[in-house]
Amino acid sequence: MYSGLLPAVIGTLLPAMPVSAQQPTLTAAQISRIDSLFSRYSAADVPGCALAVSRHDTVVLERGWGSANLEHTVSITPATIFEAGSVSKQFTAAAALILAQQGKLSLDDDVRKYLPELPVYDAPITIRHLIRHTSGLRDWGAVMSIAGWPRGTRTYTQAHVLDIVARQKALNYPVGAEYLYSNSNYNLLAMIVERVSGKTLAEFTRAELFEPLAMKSTSWRDDYQRIVPGRAHAYSGGGKTWRLQMPFENVYGNSSLLTTVGDLLKWNANLGHERVGGAEFVAMQQMTGKARNGSGSTYAAGLHVDKFQGTTVIFHDGATAGYRAFLARYPDAGHAVALLCNAGDANPVALREGVASIVLPPYTAPTRTPVDTIGVAVAAPRLQGLAGYYRNPMSREPLQLVVSGGQLLANGRKLVALTPGHFTSVTGRTHVVFDDGKRGARSSIRLATMDADMAYADTMEFLPIDSPRGEASYSDYIGKFFSEEADATVSVVRDGKGLALFARPNRRSPMVPIYADGFSTLEWYMEFTRGKDGKVDGFLLTSGRARNVRFDKGK
Template sequence: MKTPLWTLILPTAAGLACAGANPGGPPEGAPELTALDAIFADFAGSEGPGCAFAVSRDGQQVMSRAYGMADLEWHVPNTPETVFEPGSVSKQFAAAATILLALDGRIDLDDDIRAYFPEMPDYGEAVTVRMLIHHTSGLRDWGSVASIEGWPRWSRVHSHKHALDIASRQGALNYEPGRYYSYTNTGYNLQAMLIERVTGQTFDEFSQERIFRPLGMTKTQWRDDFTEIVDERSVGYRRGEDGEWHMLMPFENVHGNGGLLTTVGDLLRFTRNLDTGEVGGPEFVRLMHEEGTLDSGWKTGYAGGLRVGEYKGVREVSHGGSTAAYRAFLTRYPDHGLAVSLMCNVAEADSRGLVRRVAELYLADAMTEEPRVDATGVDVDPADVATFAGGYRDTRTGQYLELIADGSSLLMSGGPGGPPLAATSETGFASATGVSIAFEGPASAGERPPGIMDMPAADGVRIEPVGPFEPTAADLAEYAGAYRSDEAEVTYRFEVEDGRLMFRDRYGDGAALEPLYPDAFGQESRTFIFRRDETGRVSQASLSEGRVWDLRFERVE
């Protein structure tokens, strides 16, 4: 086999220094290249896909490296100039475009979206443009509904026409607008469409004119036609069941939620503008960092396509992304003038973990260990903690979570998951990641009380105890039948086989359902809740999963 030409003209793909690095050596206080390369050791070499990252200090790029291959068929390595897709990192660009249009006076962020999308249903309360930005609209995620329908993302060529059609079919929201937070791509696809309807330009034309060209982002565009030839684009890969690499690309034309084509250097140019306001000015910077606020006054931590928080005691503004086999993370530590961008064309990459390991090398003196909930002085008997253990129902979604006693802490299975909830009082528990539960009193006579759960993006979530559910064959037979959802344009069948309730989709594919609590069953991340009419007959099924809550199916046989 001939030696590929690239091996003769480029350094090894295990790591490439590039423009932006200090030609006289690393800047004072910068980590050694060996330490950086060690973080990406799993992606070095020419046998698999990999990553590229770049670092800036006070807006100046000081480092960029690349690892692994951009194209395994043609033996092309990744470089810092390789074009990737950063998935939902793209959302901050869509939010930026929407905010610029508002600053132009052509829209108001508090406008009802039906002013621009009359085909959307009237839900009785206004869904505003600002809610689209902050994921507080209650709109169901169109891609999740498409998956329920039987056509998951990348299984057919979805366009904005499909996304809007699905959104406009939803007769209900996940919740009343502004009451909760739920991440939904629908809101960001609508922003891209809104800009096109208001300006008469394509979303890419508007973005090029107002964002990309002014910031010198010469290799950035929206993937609004996936068949277009893009110079230096990487191919996304994941491991197949055979252990070999297989391509997994976002063959769809929806964008705004994702769909950006860019480089790690261009990402840093954009994130620099979030400090300087070179494009947009101070009000643009303020609105981009304005966190969503629920009706209760709770701050969600989600701003203009940006997550605002802390990492190891340092203020962090960031967003991650994944689309098909691409993975990405863009983060900025404003108090230290540091920003790190990373994109990978390998599905197995932990992009957030990789970026933060890079950041830790640069900010080693500033970062501290993650704070832990201090339960010191809280004298709680583990036997009392155990009285709260058991199954609970999230009253927002109907989904099931289980609390497991572990000494003076509770472990959460299902729900938000995460680290242990340490006892903070006789009836209160909290974790280091901001999840807390306050029960409405101690357990008495074997009866567990309900509780109120607060999370970083939501407060006041009521959880209610549920008992075990062991349905008999006769019980299961009550659920058997066909159920139709016009919102998802699909009919599901439920059948009893070998003493278990099975669900079948339109293609006959399905799986066994696990009993959770009376009339509720689970299948992976989905929860099916059967509902009864006034006679006690099962007449409806409700489906809840991460981004779709209480999607109703009417029994048709």
């Protein structure tokens, strides 16, 4: 819980962020380069983006490209309202931090204190776990995708989300063990804010965040049928073929903030002037933490704190339906960038980095030691001893090592031996380390993937597993299976010489064997389980942010 300080929230509305009336800090050449970056969205018959850039919290550029409504050819302006996707998460987290600062909850409270509907797991999930995506909770959208109803196909509500999460008997991983992004965390966080404050999330954030910062165009899409004047419609597709893709659902906290680029810069400026919440609140927003396996080291309270071109960046991106968003602050350089788009093909990360590269001071990448693409010689018996099938015990993700031309390949990609037990990809970003304590037999693997700056790594463990069973065993897998967790029934059926996963009414996914009792489809990993009698009794299905969802075989 916070110390006894109360939030230092100003009592009067702030004026709009000033637009520089003096010599602009962006040159004509810089502005021209930014316009070129968004040129594909400059026509009146395509969706587009709005952009705002500030320096030392003074707006130095506001732009709009493309159409807010293709049916009525309404142009996008900096005042156009968009949905901010997961940029919204920082506002939900901020609401929880304000309540903690007011002494109404502790970030270390068990979430079941406020949401008793949730199951009891092996260890308590705290509010802090929700904020940092280390709870282990499955992403409810991924679970419903398994059930055949992905987001966008049904009108989901917060009540649906709670019901889905409450029937998950297992977690993706032990509480606190890993970082894995899950929207469920922030939907539940919004529910906690509402139950503790006695107000809706919209009411609480309006009073505590939006009004004090004069964010007059910001609200929540907690009723998708509500009319929002000035809102851009969202689209998917590209070129001359665009289709309406709006978020027709009433879930929020994870996303659903309706706002403008100008309002986002007002919010972003609070990281500097600290008028809402004070210094303690702003520090808590940016406090990162690691899971036990070291992952998630850049994630704070709905914000990433990382490096870009050698300078600190505090940011989050977002995507909901056809909306795309990015909000970033570069405190060392004094710049901030807010980007909102209604074109589903827009890449907000690439666009933000493009803008940042133009407005930030010139950057020269440090000289790196060349990656060793030759390595040391490893005896052929040693290489052959390492080859085989492996899988991650948490995600069921496969890894196959083979020897070809005297080289070890991981899923078809060449590895370079740094030592007989340590290999790297030719780029140097992926490291494969074998457990030297088990020489003479295939051992477990630690696979580490470095970030773009080679600054830190996410590490996964892979364990040896037998090769896929032959076609003669396929009859073991055929049958009907039901999942209480996904509330779904599927069938495994013959598909020519192979197998397919069939779900009503007409979804049929070919199954590719990847290791013993393990298969993959275009979307999922499946691992069949066997009872004491050796017969198949079900399978565990992993779909990205929902791992090992249980399906039991019908009698």
